[in-house]
Amino acid sequence: MSGESRGAAARHAARRQLPIGEGRGQWGIYFAHPGANVRGNDEFPSTAPDHRPTILFRVVDEPKWHQLYRGACLGCDWEGETRERERDAVEDAHDHAWPGWRDLPGVKPSKSNYERWLSDVKRAYPPGWLEAGGPIVTIRADSRFSRHSPGRAPGGGYDLAASYYQTKKTQRSAQEALDLEFHVGGAE
Structure with a gap:
């Protein structure tokens, strides 16, 4: 208008x-x-x-x-x-x-021991990323139907559903993001 x-x-x-x-x-x-x-x-x-x-x-x-x-x-x-x-x-x-968010590893949401999970995520993400309100990429039970959620990341940023994020050149599937999660060292 x-x-x-x-x-x-x-x-x-x-x-x-x-x-x-x-x-x-x-x-x-x-x-x-x-x-x-x-x-x-x-x-x-x-x-x-x-x-x-x-x-x-x-x-x-x-x-x-x-x-x-x-x-x-x-x-x-x-x-x-x-x-x-x-x-x-x-x-x-x-x-x-948040340029670079598409390169973040996808992580599973914390099921127990939140402090350990958060420590693992902070090691996998750029220094200060979450503290500055940056997004987190999570792999959910069925991310195909999950919405990106504002305010749900540690630090107040968006929680982005893994199946929706894409690189400029290729699309990453939730399975590829899941494989990345294992390299993070996060606990279930």
Whole structure:
């Protein structure tokens, strides 16, 4: 839409100024993603220094009612291309905010001894990655149907489902990520 502000925070503020139900067609931060909290406080605190991924969405009626998504950043005015699927927009936002995330090993979620698991993950990930609010890539029971979850990584970043992440050249399957997990040294 012409005349709209650019950037996640500006778009969300403009959408919130409209009466309920009149924001249709305008971009705003998608529900339950960083920056969307309507109470004004951030339920996903982050120590990310410059860039922080979030997702924009808008409702369109033509040719039929559906939602569109864009990756966006809370630290600058960057916005990704329009996507049909939320997970693609989440990945775009992480390409912007956390370059190199696609090379992270996938890990299984902790089932017991969380401290040991976290120590193993920190050894496998770049130094300070999780502490700075970086994402974690997890292998879930059936990652094909798992969503990328904001605020679920140690440190407050996204928990990205392993089957969804792709490199620019090839796609990694959940099995390949599982093989990487064994090199992490994580416990089940």
